[in-house]
Amino acid sequence: MRASLREKAIAVCDRKIAQKGDAVGLSFYAFFANKNNDPALLMEAATWWIETHQLDHFEKASKIKKMLQAQV
Template sequence: MNKEIKSKIIEVCDAKIAAKGENVGLSFYAFFKNKNDNPKLLMEVAQWWILENKLDHFEKAVKIKEMVKSLN
């Protein structure tokens, strides 16, 4: 994943955690607008989420944030 989407994921996770607490869950769709204006990036994140990490549809924001922070 590129630097911009990693930053966006961390930003969204931080906002969700701040608003709803440490147990808040989210899906990979949370990082994108309702209008699919970048399908290639959406598929890249979906592949990382579903195929590479075998994550459930909803995962804890804290977990996702830490996973993204650990990426090179």
């Protein structure tokens, strides 16, 4: 996953955790506006989420944040 997407995803996780607590769940769609204006970037996130890590549709934001931070 490219660094810019990783940084954006971590920021989204931080925001969701701050708003709703540590147990809040999200999907990779949370990293995007409700528009498909960058299909390649969306597919990159989907590939990381579904193919690479075989995650469920919704996962805890804290888990995703830790996974993203571990991938330097």
